Amino acid sequence: MPVSFAADVKNELCRKKMRSACCQKAECYGMLLMGRTFQESGISLTTESSAAAQRIAQMTAELTAAILSTRTVLRRASHPASVVSVDDERDRARILDFFGHTGREVTLRLNRANLENECCPASFLRGAFLTCGTVVNPTKDYRLEFVVPRMHLSRDLTALLGELPVAVQPGVSQRKGAYVVYIKGADRVSDLLTLMGAPKAAMEVIQMKMLREMRNQVNRQTNFETANLGKTASAAARQIQALQRLLDMGLGLQALPENLRELARLRYENPELSLRELGEKLTPPLSRSGVNHRLQRVTELAEKLCRRAE
Ligand SMILES: [Zn+2]
Structure with a gap:
């Protein structure tokens, strides 16, 4: 089975080395908060990237000493996915406390206190992307998405994307009961990939855009010559x-x-x-x-x- 562009991006993001404690916390928070559940009764997320599952388990253990369990399930036409969850109640309480949550919030919101420094939003977004993000292969379209199950979180994520040093102009749409925060356009997708820590994938997007522009120019030239003929x-x-x-x-x-x-x-x-x-x-x-x-x-x-x- 060929590896998808989105899977490539996730693998590239998971190879990123953590330099500062603040960003490790921010990324870990992004992964857990944007998962399926983040509350007292359960903390879990599902990802098709085994590298991401490993990374979140390792980071959470380093930061909070909590143990995450990972099991593999078959999802969507036998694509294997990893379900990562925190099974111990005291571990869940420790994680929620570490990130300043009670675990009993009626509406789950982004706690900005976990993004301590200017470097942290990018790391938070990398974590969020690893859990709920996807990106279309640039041969088809230039589109990157975060699929967020909760409305208020989707708004907080949109606001955060709107504050980045690069203008990525996020939009939101609804799909199957989830909120899809999306970025469109080769330059914006490429900028966000670079910011999150996937410069190789960002370069591929730009190269595809240049190739397409060149091809269009050749087509225009041919049309022009045909018209002259x-x-x-x-x-x-x-x-x-x-x-x-x-x-x-x-x-x-x-x-x-x-x-x-x-x-x-x-x-x-x-x-x-x-x-x-x-x-x-x-x-x-x-x-x-x-x-x-x-x-x-x-x-x-x-x-x-x-x-x-x-
Ligand atoms: Zn940081």
């Missing part, structure tokens, strides 16, 4: 039509001035030739612009002669 063809058609009428009306090419006759005959007999090729057949040869100029005169004169003869 159409113009050339229709000019030739008009010239030949005018000469045909001249012949049909019995006037003949000799009705044209002598210096234009040879070119008129060449054009009439060779509708497929370009101006340059016509010029090369003339004696003496004539430049492309010279041919263009004379053919215009041929057409105008032929049309005028026909009108006069009618």
